[in-house]
Amino acid sequence: MQIRKSNQGFNFDKYPTFEKDIDPKQRAWIEVKGKAIETNVRELRSKLSKNCQLMAVVKADGYGHDAKVVSDYAIKGGALQLGVATLKEGIKLRSSGVTKPILILGNLYTKRDLIISFKNDLMPTISSMRECLICNNIGRYFGLKFPLHLKVDTGMSRLGFECNKFVQQFEKIKSFENITIEGIYSHLSSADEENSLNPKSSTQLQKIKFQELLKQINNIYKNHNIKIHLANSAAMLLNKDFHFHMVRVGLSMYGYSPLSKMDGNLSLKPALFLKAKVAFIRNIDKGVSVSYGGKFVSSRKTKLAVLSIGYADGVPRSLSGKIKVIHNNKLYPQVGSITMDQMMVDITDSSEIKIGTTMLLLGSDGDKVISPVDWARESNTIPWEILCSFKNRLPRVQVD
Ligand SMILES: Cc1ncc(COP(=O)(O)O)c(C=O)c1O
Numbered sequence: 448m449q450i451r452k453s454n455q456g457f458n459f460d461k462y463p464t465f466e467k468d469i470d471p472k473q474r475a476w477i478e479v480k481g482k483a484i485e486t487n488v489r490e491l492r493s494k495l496s497k498n499c500q501l502m503a504v505v506k507a508d509g510y511g512h513d514a515k516v517v518s519d520y521a522i523k524g525g526a527l528q529l530g531v532a533t534l535k536e537g538i539k540l541r542s543s544g545v546t547k548p549i550l551i552l553g554n555l556y557t558k559r560d561l562i563i564s565f566k567n568d569l570m571p572t573i574s575s576m577r578e579c580l581i582c583n584n585i586g587r588y589f590g591l592k593f594p595l596h597l598k599v600d601t602g603m604s605r606l607g608f609e610c611n612k613f614v615q616q617f618e619k620i621k622s623f624e625n626i627t628i629e630g631i632y633s634h635l636s637s638a639d640e641e642n643s644l645n646p647k648s649s650t651q652l653q654k655i656k657f658q659e660l661l662k663q664i665n666n667i668y669k670n671h672n673i674k675i676h677l678a679n680s681a682a683m684l685l686n687k688d689f690h691f692h693m694v695r696v697g698l699s700m701y702g703y704s705p706l707s708k709m710d711g712n713l714s715l716k717p718a719l720f721l722k723a724k725v726a727f728i729r730n731i732d733k734g735v736s737v738s739y740g741g742k743f744v745s746s747r748k749t750k751l752a753v754l755s756i757g758y759a760d761g762v763p764r765s766l767s768g769k770i771k772v773i774h775n776n777k778l779y780p781q782v783g784s785i786t787m788d789q790m791m792v793d794i795t796d797s798s799e800i801k802i803g804t805t806m807l808l809l810g811s812d813g814d815k816v817i818s819p820v821d822w823a824r825e826s827n828t829i830p831w832e833i834l835c836s837f838k839n840r841l842p843r844v845q846v847d
């Protein structure tokens with residue numbers, strides 16, 4: 448008791464002991480600006496052709512942002528449908544209270560999975576007659592109609608009915624009494640490539656293939672309320688020919704353009720801010736190596752901040768020595784190999800960064816901006832992969 452009293456009023460007993468008591472901003476975290484998602488959806492909708500709806504693609508936990516937060520704000524911004532990749536992602540959204548139509552963009556091929564999808568009011572993507580028959584049987588068993596979207600392959604060679612055989616198969620499918628065809632869609636393989644407006648590009652050829660197919664089933668689908676959709680973010684931004692009844696947007700809704708030439712009239716706001724705390728500061732002499740493999744050797748007396756984030760959090764190791772980190776509108780170079788849980792930053796030029804200071808890895812501060820598009824370029828990948836690589840170890844903190 449005597450010892451406790453001598454601790455200058457610091458009550459050790461009051462300190463938390465449970466995992467839930469840990470401050471989410473204790474080490475490294477992602478801040479998600481829901482308002483930015485809402486604004487981006489509004490902005491994107493303002494570019495759509497008349498009567499074209501927006502589906503918010505929230506698969507992979509909302510491209511790493513938190514699918515529930517993204518869905519709520521996308522709906523506020525006017526998204527009328529949501530797209531997920533898996534059954535689990537769909538059920539999670541349903542059980543968190545999301546009521547808008549949800550399309551599963553991945554494939555469900557077992558009776559069991561399709562029943563679960565039906566019972567959770569999730570629309571599956573159907574790529575074959577076999578899957579279609581299962582859905583019709585499920586609908587018949589429950590005395591209801593199973594709502595679903597049919598997918599046709601126009602050049603991606605992934606999911607979807609074979610384009611050449613679809614017209615004939617559609618004749619049969621439309622006679623199924625226990626399904627509702629809510630949509631017919633296809634997916635583009637290369638809409639974000641530079642040449643996509645060239646009439647000979649694969650993007651244009653895919654669109655033509657899709658349009659020709661629609662022409663052949665025109666008199667059938669026109670009389671029903673079937674939604675036709677083709678565009679992802681890139682195609683949506685390319686031109687209105689891709690819009691049809693609905694667009695499925697992911698990357699642009701999160702604030703990044705998939706096109707290298709961004710429409711000057713389009714204003715998108717990044718919704719994700721990646722931050723980490725300085726856990727330690729050390730001073731090293733000239734000629735001292737830093738991190739695994741000694742790939743970086745100081746060329747002067749250097750002050751290093753050890754930042755609490757590494758490749759186990761989802762920062763690609765291939766970015767070692769290629770990125771900068773922001774503090775108070777100033778950029779500091781990351782040096783040496785990025786390790787599993789930490790990385791070192793050269794803060795020699797700063798007197799204000801201390802242990803416990805927060806630094807910004809992705810996002811904007813004043814006029815300094817670092818985007819997943821920059822990281823993707825440096826690590827030879829695509830911004831989608833950067834966003835989807837962030838692990839659960841990083842708490843998602845919603846800020847507005
Ligand atoms: C079928 C489908 N539609 C739409 C999207 C959204 O694409 P983007 O993020 O480029 O807008 C994706 C993403 O991969 C997809 O797989």
